[in-house]
Amino acid sequence: MTLSRYSALIPFLAILASVTSLGLGTSWAKHTLFPLVGAQGTTAVRVGFSALLLLLFWRPWRWSLRRADARAVVLYGAALGAMNLCFYLALRTIPFGIAVAIEFAGPLTVALLSSRRPLDFAWVALAITGLGVLLPFGHNVSGLDPTGVAFAMAAAVFWASYIVFGKRASHLHAGHSVSLGLLAAAVVVVPVGVLHAGSALLSPTVLLVGLGVALISSAIPISLEMVALKRLPPQAFGIITSMEPAVAAILALILLDEYLSTVQWLAIAMIMAASMGSSVTAQRRQDPAVTA
Template sequence: MTAASSASTSRTATSAATPAAPPGAPRRFGSPGSLGPVGLVLAGGISVQFGGALAVTLMPRAGAPGVVALRLLAAAIVLLVVCRPRLRGHSRADWGTVAAFGIAMAAMNGLFYEAVARIPLGPAVTLEVLGPLALSVLASRRAINAVWAGLALLGVFLLGGGGFSDLDPTGVGFALGAGAMWAVYILFSARTGRRFPRADGLALAMAVAALLFLPLGITAAGTRLLNPTTVALGSAVALLSSVLPYTLELLALRRLPASTFAILMSLEPAIAATAGFLVLGQSLSWTEAAAIALVIAASIGAVRTQVGRGRARVEPVPEA
């Protein structure tokens, strides 16, 4: 990933946004709805964390490659049926963008689930989010966003216990690789959103990812993928971890620059820790609470910076 390609995605992708529907017209799947871009990102993060917890329980049944294959295949089927994307009328560049998006999606999922098969979910998410944080620094042209990224990075490391020396090195490598592919996913998600209406590009990219990963899943899990319970759980994981969050993120990237979106991704470890406290009764230490506060402060700062920048562009200059 070059600095030039990263910086090119920092521009807001409003030019590809779907035209507003007339009052009273029914909304099609993939329309932005009433949530703002920040709300879309947060809703997607919550969905991912609950889907990730369910996926961990599925791993003894199908293994990491099997879970990823089920997740991507079920998500692709749902999106293709609901979105019914047009296959004609797209340029070679459009198809190249979709293919790259699908490859990044498959790699990101595969590497992450290989990581959580070796190290705990919290540290894995914490390490993975370093990819979007690095992207936020590369994609932003404002020094203040580097400050927000640094603050979020400090919170991420505090949430990880201040170090990862006791973790399996292979698992750490997979998590860092997943983070790098997450950054690539952000870039191509934004480009796909500009080239395709609604969630059409996402549906096509998901199909690419599923086709790429299905042979690996079949090789690793075999007939276990046909177990009805496994299929049902895999479909639930697909909805929570792929269909909902990827659609929400694609819509958000049409109205948020990649730099702000990447810093918002630092909320993922905080959401995971909060869900563990509320759902699983896992208590938070003072260090973990401080880490969550730092990450949230960085995210709020990034959003306020972007909002202020947008107002400066639209407010007229007073006449002398």
């Protein structure tokens, strides 16, 4: 029983470590790489080095791959690459914590689309309210840049796709699917970064910091996420990551001096509460026999 309880914590701990590592790496990238190579170049070195690191570590050519699995991995990787690119483009003009909160609409949608209980509509309403407070539509009361918000929303769509396609490939060895997925992601984003930043990508500073960012914000978090995906359904995975907007906002406050208003913190809290509430609903639906 004790071992079983510890085993049940593995997905949660994996996602917590993933979220923290991702936040640290992204903050470092925004502070150091953005001024040198821009969002596109930052995405290129981050994803490119991540792919290289995991290809060398896991050597995925050792495993065979069926055509259907290859298709799932390519789609998973393409969604991952597009998600990273759109998210970093959003970070140019909106705070890290808010970008994550908006992007989080993707996994939250995955979670709620599988829900059927009347209570789930309350979580939807709460999430929409939180997003409505953040989004600069109408009278632009939030003061956020519309272009940055649009990129964050695009990242949300790709994040949802990443979860769905990642689950389809989750029966594969985690190192196999993640390394090949990042290779596909690199094929998507590296050309964009090269076109934007050119030879600046070859600067020793960019290469050294890019390698560190790749390790902290891509290679480690994605591997941990695949560990969690193998043990969780898509909706539960999306829900447990509800901690990410708050973690991102706190790290951005400490590392980037990005201060949020009380209303913006409230909006983030609404989105997280919707995710947590949906998590309870999903768990009860999956295991109705559990009462405590």
